[in-house]
Amino acid sequence: MGFDKFGRKSFTSFTKTGKFVDLLAEGKVEGTVCKQCGAKYFPPRADCAKCLSKDYDWFELPAKGTLETFTTAMYAPFGFEADAPYTMAVVDFGDGLKAFARLAKDFAEPKIGMTVAVKPLKYEDGQLTFEITKA
Amino acid sequence: MAKDVAVIGVGQTYFVRGYEGSIRELAFEAFREAMQDANLTTKDVDASIFCSAPEYDKQRSPAGVLAEYLGLVPQPTFYVETVCSSSTVGVKIGYSMIKAGLHDIVVVLGFQKMSEITSAESQERMGRGGDIQWEAPFGTMMPAYYALYAQAYLAKNGLTLDDLRDVRVKAATYGQINERAVYRKGVKPEDFDPNNPDAKMAGPVASPLRVGDCCANADGASCIILANAEKAKAFQKKPVWILGIGAASEVVNMASRPDFSKGIQVAKAAAGQAYKMAGLGPKDINVAEVHDCFTIAEIMAYEGLGFAPEGDGKQLIREKATYKEGRIPVNVDGGLLSKGHPIGATGGSQIRTIVLQLRDEAGPMQVKNPQIGLNHNIGGVGLYGNVTIFGRD
Numbered sequence: 378m379g380f381d382k383f384g385r386k387s388f389t390s391f392t393k394t395g396k397f398v399d400l401l402a403e404g405k406v407e408g409t410v411c412k413q414c415g416a417k418y419f420p421p422r423a424d425c426a427k428c429l430s431k432d433y434d435w436f437e438l439p440a441k442g443t444l445e446t447f448t449t450a451m452y453a454p455f456g457f458e459a460d461a462p463y464t465m466a467v468v469d470f471g472d473g474l475k476a477f478a479r480l481a482k483d484f485a486e487p488k489i490g491m492t493v494a495v496k497p498l499k500y501e502d503g504q505l506t507f508e509i510t511k512a
Numbered sequence: 513m514a515k516d517v518a519v520i521g522v523g524q525t526y527f528v529r530g531y532e533g534s535i536r537e538l539a540f541e542a543f544r545e546a547m548q549d550a551n552l553t554t555k556d557v558d559a560s561i562f563c564s565a566p567e568y569d570k571q572r573s574p575a576g577v578l579a580e581y582l583g584l585v586p587q588p589t590f591y592v593e594t595v596c597s598s599s600t601v602g603v604k605i606g607y608s609m610i611k612a613g614l615h616d617i618v619v620v621l622g623f624q625k626m627s628e629i630t631s632a633e634s635q636e637r638m639g640r641g642g643d644i645q646w647e648a649p650f651g652t653m654m655p656a657y658y659a660l661y662a663q664a665y666l667a668k669n670g671l672t673l674d675d676l677r678d679v680r681v682k683a684a685t686y687g688q689i690n691e692r693a694v695y696r697k698g699v700k701p702e703d704f705d706p707n708n709p710d711a712k713m714a715g716p717v718a719s720p721l722r723v724g725d726c727c728a729n730a731d732g733a734s735c736i737i738l739a740n741a742e743k744a745k746a747f748q749k750k751p752v753w754i755l756g757i758g759a760a761s762e763v764v765n766m767a768s769r770p771d772f773s774k775g776i777q778v779a780k781a782a783a784g785q786a787y788k789m790a791g792l793g794p795k796d797i798n799v800a801e802v803h804d805c806f807t808i809a810e811i812m813a814y815e816g817l818g819f820a821p822e823g824d825g826k827q828l829i830r831e832k833a834t835y836k837e838g839r840i841p842v843n844v845d846g847g848l849l850s851k852g853h854p855i856g857a858t859g860g861s862q863i864r865t866i867v868l869q870l871r872d873e874a875g876p877m878q879v880k881n882p883q884i885g886l887n888h889n890i891g892g893v894g895l896y897g898n899v900t901i902f903g904r905d
Contacts, residue, residue, distance in 0.1 A: 385651055445772055446773075448660050
């Protein structure tokens, strides 16, 4: 699957980590782990910046994380206007693993420090992404 | 403190919305002023560096066309880009070329004509200054990125929305007396009152940031002319010396960033390098220009530069220490918040302000007898950090 399926609107046609989108379709949000040195990456990477290896595996993000910060955008950039307002946030899973995504549309009253989860989301037009939900 | 490379000429256009001319004409306005300031002819210039963020105008490889229009052909020319800090990096590269002995006099020209596209298109391009593979697909934009820092920082450090408001009130104090600023009006605290129907600054943009917390797009150009010591003395009665330069980078993706509540980190490393090179510290700075693209960014800059302890930047705005008469005057030209932020021109505009201050030529914005000035110019969301320290002759 091409990477143009990722997100509300993708700006990248192909990536070696394009399997990320297939995994979303299977209901999984996964990062990569370097087979040589064990470094974990999210978002995924095809190349390890720590040991230069190109051998990697996929691993599922932890089930729960902490909401580190968020913002509700009242205006949207060109191409996203129909979605506004929407909230974007950073989840901290610990051990240096974090994720950036939108909060689920029905996510009420976000608060820094609350326990949250990350789940795949399929838009009505078939685009695939992931979103932050209450855990 | 080596005095090897000096600023011998500065120029800047009025920062405006909807400049009625093309990028080459915009660039020429800043260039003409800097060349006249330094008493140069185009034959005296050995090289030119052009700086902007791409995709606002349609010109690809702008250095060639601008060098031609400025009359700087056949001298070498090239293009430098680090989004909002492009022209400060241009000055760093010009400094390096002169210090290496490659050239005697180098023109650094920053420009941006943002009004060629709509505001929503502009937000999309700025969002794509971040990670287009993993983040832009969520609909990112600059105010939202900085708001992620603001939300976490406010929650941890006791900084309030009123403190952020007061940063804007300070900026507007000086925007009113800077005839080249795009926003010349004053701002009062009640302009941020959400219960006031006429409050022009209170509207939410990206929580917790409001309209008044954000700088405006603008069209503009800036020009900084650098020279070695020999030429500096020959052409400029009041050369301003580059004493220290620091630069650093941060990871792009928000998911790879350290603790958001500690604010943007990239300036600390850059400031440390610049202070070390100059043999100076935060207490030696008499006037500073910091990258206040958003009010929160100015508070984080106070800390990154060591003007305030970590987490305590709020005290400087509460004590009015960064006003013109204060302990460490910051952005007494109105900053990005009032001047506007024509991306590629901003660093050069900041440097121009510092140079005019150190030459005692800043007019109504003049700080009393400054000896050492500093510019802090951030590209992207704390992606590229640049700090430069200047001293008078």
